[in-house]
Amino acid sequence: MALWRGIPGFIVRRLLLGLLTLFVVSVIIFAATQALPGDAARSILGRGATPESLAALREQLGLNEPALQQYLDWIGGFLTGDLGTSLAANIPVSELLGDRLLYSAFLMLIAALISVPLGIVIGAVSARRRDTAFDHTMSMTTLGLAALPEFVVGLTLVVLFSTTVFQWLPGVVVTEPGVGPWNYPKELILPTATLVIAVVPYTARIMRASMVEILESDYVEMARLKGLSERLVLWRHAVPNGLAPTFQVAALNLAYLAGGIVVVETVFNYPGIGLALVEAVQSRDMPVVQALALLIAGLYVALNMLADIATILVSPRLRTSLAAR
Amino acid sequence: MTSADEALSREVERGMTRPDLLRRAAALGIVVAAGGSLGPLTEAALARTQIRRGGTFRLAVSGAGASDFIDGQHIVAKSDIARLMTGWDRLAYIDEKFRIQLELASELRAEKANQILIRIRPGIEFHNGKTLTIDDVIYSIRRTATKKLGLFGNGAFQSVDPKRMKKLDNRTVRLFLKRADVTLIEAFAQYFQGIVPVGYAPKSFRGGPLHTIGTGPFKLQSFTPGRQSVHVKNENYWRNGQPYFDQVVITNFPDDSAKVNALLGGQIDAMTDVPFAQVPVVRRRNNLKIFISQTGAWTPLCMAVDQEPFTDVRVRRAFRLLANRPQMVAQGLSGAGRIANDIYSPFDPAYAGDDFPQRKYDPEQARSLLKAANKENLTIDLITSPADTGMVEGATIFAENARAGGVRVNVKNVPGGELYGPQYLKWTFSADYWGTRSYLPQAAFGSLAGAAFNETHWDKYPNYPRYARLYRQAVATVDDRKRAAVIRDMQRMEYDDGGHIIWGFKNLTDAYSTKVGGFKPDRGTLNLNKYGNGFRTIYFV
Secondary structure, rough: OOOHHHHHHHHHHHHHHHHHHHHHHHHHHHHHHHOOOHHHHHHHOOOOOOOHHHHHHHHHHOOOOOOOHHHHHHHHHHOOOOOEEEOOOOOEHHHHHHHHHHHHHHHHHHHHHHHHHHHHHHHHHHHHHOOHHHHHHHHHHHHHHHOOOOHHHHHHHHHHHHOOOOOOOOOOOOOOOOOOOHHHHHHHHHHHHHHHHHHHHHHHHHHHHHHHHHHHHHHHHHHHHHHOOOOHHHHHHHHHHHHHHHHHHHHHHHHHHHHHHHHHHHHOOOOOHHHHHHHHHOOOOOHHHHHHHHHHHHHHHHHHHHHHHHHHHHHHHHHHHHHOO | OOHHHHHHHHHHOOOOHHHHHHHHHHOOOOOEEEOEOOOOHHHHHHHHHOEEOOOOOEEEEEEOOHOOOOOOOOOOOHHHHHHHHOOOOEEEOOOOOEEEEOOOOOEEEEOOOOOOEEEEEOOEEOOOEEEEEEEEHHHHHHHOHHHHHHHHHHHHHOOOOOEEEEEEOOOOOEEEEOOOOOHHHHHHHHOOOOOOOOOOOOOOOOOOOOOOOOOOOOOEEEEOOOOOEEEEOOOOOOOOOOOOOOEEEEEEEOOOOHHHHHHHHOOOOOOOOOOOHHHHHHOOOOOOEEEEOOOOOOOEEEEEEOOOOOOOOHHHHHHHHHHHHHHHHHOOOOOOOOEEOOOOOOOOOOOOOOOOOOOOOOOHHHHHHHHHHOOOOOOEEEEEOOOOOOOOHHHHHHHHHHHHOOOOOEEEEEOHHOOOOOOOOOEEEEOOOOOOOOHHHHHHHHOOOOOOOOOOHHHHHHOOOHHHHHHHHHOOOHHHHHHHHHHHHHHHHHHHOEEOOEEEEEEEEEEEEEEEEEOOOOOOOOHHHHHHHHHHHEOOO
């Protein structure tokens, strides 16, 4: 079976494994949402609901069907691209989340575009100037920032730049519905900065660690002995080899961003899927909660897989060992 | 100083601006000096109010997310209330001092205890240009009375007979009630009793034909549930000179801190419900104001009088003595409220809570009552939920207080969906929340047999038939003083034997930018002076 061999085989195996993971996740999500107390009908109608109107709405929402049937309906719909209907808004989930997915992806993308290169540069330079003042300062700073949860970072930035110390930047994203957040560059600064601060420390520290190892390796020594400039040694010979573990960390962090935006979007009122998730949980809007949980899990699995594949592609040793199998 | 000047000065207080006044003065035949100078009184009043026309007022509210809707006669979340207030007027409204004032009605009175006459003002137009007639009023009353629509005001319309409304002319109708009910006038004055045009969304409060049409100060321009709505000035609004804003934008914020940050950063002009911890932050700013409304809202602990251990009145009395009310208000509400005496409706003219001896924290007395009832060393669950401020805090402090009386209270903090889930109104001991109402309407909601939210099962109390008889007598008594005496007897029964522990009345704590003027202290249920009376009595200064 040629399909199972070499790099294509590896990718196929990873894909299948990813799907299995997602299946397990979907069962867990469904079970968890079933176990939550309270129900959507009560939450939609409010305290003033009468028993008759509750019963009617439960029937209409399909809340009376057996759990297995509800699960099969849900997952079957999901596979055919039907994410179900929001219980709260009474419109298709895909319609409710369409814009918001785009907005969150945009926020993640700019955060990634800034944080990954920044992390790599900080890590590489720290390794290059090991044990200098720069290195120590960066080590302490990244360690400190890595220890802070995003909401602390976010609120601190708000206090510093928006409300209390300086009043330079808007501390909350107030956008018009239907107008993309990219039309509000000033509003985007603080949420993006929060996400960047959440991701850069990890990337930088891993990059530094792997670079320190590489800079002491024989082939780097060899390059130096050949008389290459230190700059050329670093960026042409050492950095490409240090990227493999960094890819892993960057991908994990991006996956982490998908979860982190829940907190960041709440702090800044950013109209993405994170805020939608918080609202959906508050209003027991299960189809939305389920769809978002599964989407975020899917993103996690996909990013990890991409990182593995990228790692193999940039590591000659792994590449050849897989090809030989 | 002329009487015309006085009249104009009053107009200013009611919200007229200089150009309006000049026009009005001309119309009244008042001679205005060259340069358009008005009388001294009027000038002073104008200077005092400094009303500027126009601008976009931006409000932040907490919402229900994607399930938000807009309807002239129904609400669930605060966001729905704010939006309802933009677009609809009622027959009457409850003013800042909790008095009933006429609005669309020029006459609204009980001719007899079971007969009400409604006459509306002439020449008022809906947003779509249609003139308001009595048919619209009849339709509005019928819509609320339609039980299966599940509208918020339905419960207060039990005495309305939708079939027996006699149209006398285009502006007048006479209602023949199923029974005597003097509370109906106040029911008509509730903010959610908007007058809607004939044919208005007949099937649902989530939309339908004409569902954005009212007579109110603003017309709906756009609405994205869970996000934002934009309302534009109704140029044909019937109240002279109002509203002042060109536009009102209402934005949902699921997170209270984000609202505060938006206010501090100048991205919004006003917000509802400042979290207690952030009140000092807002206070420190010169350009912001904290706005406190002393309301009659309450978060009682409810004892089911027909369930053990509360079947014994001595246990109920003991529990009421186990509430350290000053501590509950000071800590549970961060001082944003005042203590209460187990009686609701503090703004009802017949309120007697201040006349009965104030219950004090007395664990010793409670202990001996429990001993007499043979209920020492009680352990009991208290179900509460963060559905409203004070519910969890009050329950927790009560549990702490009760220990001194030898009672172990296990506080079960559950999500709102569970407290108000299938077990709601069946719990033995639970917390709940209420807004501001007069005594009789509140009793109809929460204490009578068949009341929608009879959380204490008061109708199972052995002496309840007397209470029910007093209620029937009260709603049939048109004379205010005689009715007050009957209501007082009802309160006495609840004070002595009832199942509510009413430990405090809460303040609403809102905030706004000093760029905005016109907010007046308000005793009602709604935030921000009823959202500036539907955003029409507030303005940029």
